[in-house]
Amino acid sequence: MSIRTQDVVPISEARSRLTELAEDVVAGAEKVLTKNGSAYVALVDARKLDYYHALEAEHGRLLMLDDAEAGLRDALAGRVKPLDELRTTMRRRAGSR
Numbered sequence: 773m774s775i776r777t778q779d780v781v782p783i784s785e786a787r788s789r790l791t792e793l794a795e796d797v798v799a800g801a802e803k804v805l806t807k808n809g810s811a812y813v814a815l816v817d818a819r820k821l822d823y824y825h826a827l828e829a830e831h832g833r834l835l836m837l838d839d840a841e842a843g844l845r846d847a848l849a850g851r852v853k854p855l856d857e858l859r860t861t862m863r864r865r866a867g868s869r
Contacts, residue, residue, distance in 0.1 A: 780804045783812055 779796075783805045786793055793803050793815055803815040816824075846852065853861075 775802060775804055780806060780811075783807050
């Protein structure tokens, strides 16, 4: 969805039009509130925000599956370290923080 000119609103103006803007958003529009002429925040329907969060969580799960698959490929190819060496490396990394 593209943002139309009327969907860009200065935050100072949004204060007095919040109910109207919220109703527009629920009807399908997205509003970008500006501060000093630059995009600052957006008003998005809460259901759409829930959907965005679900997409983000699914993306995270896909990344973890990719990492698990890469680890299995490494293990099958023999690219492994002894457990003691892994523990030493992990302790060293944790101590360097």
